[in-house]
Amino acid sequence: NAGVTQTPKFRVLKTGQSMTLLCAQDMNHEYMYWYRQDPGMGLRLIHYSVGEGTTAKGEVPDGYNVSRLKKQNFLLGLESAAPSQTSVYFCASSYPRRGVQETQYFGPGTRLLVL
């Protein structure tokens, strides 16, 4: 099992360009998440999904869109990149179990630089 994979690993964008980050998991997890991590600010939730075809906003959703067309994939889109979106992006997944918040498994991250 590869676990959670992310592509690309690193990307440089110019302001105004668009891009899509891909997250894939092979653990049959229902829940998937996108976080951004900035120095001194921990992990902030951008969007998440509790199942195929469903998405919801997290703490910092502005400037991002997501889609979950297949259970194993969760895409994060930046329509018009801004320097403030320079960050490390982590995807995570988990399997829900009634009454207990399950462990989240993280991908290796995508480092994005917006010039």
Next chain:
Amino acid sequence: GQQVMQIPQYQHVQEGEDFTTYCNSSTTLSNIQWYKQRPGGHPVFLIQLVKSGEVKKQKRLTFQFGEAKKNSSLHITATQTTDVGTYFCAGPEETSGSRLTFGEGTQLTVNP
């Protein structure tokens, strides 16, 4: 909204010294999780605590969940250079059990 706070933000120790990081939630948590992120890496799950007053050990690491289920601590005995990294606590959001609220993390450096 729910807040999870960690102190200290940074900790520098000499190898062999002990280390403790504290996690405090603004709300009662059903459980708490701890993650470790090595420099340049991604967060990796360490442990989950569920019961009030629960204490769990993993070799030199001791995790504790407070009686009121609003705070937790991670203590490392006799740190080693392999302990370097950022330690995060996380608790389920009270309005949505499918989401975790992460603390800002404690970054540990260990001088050999």
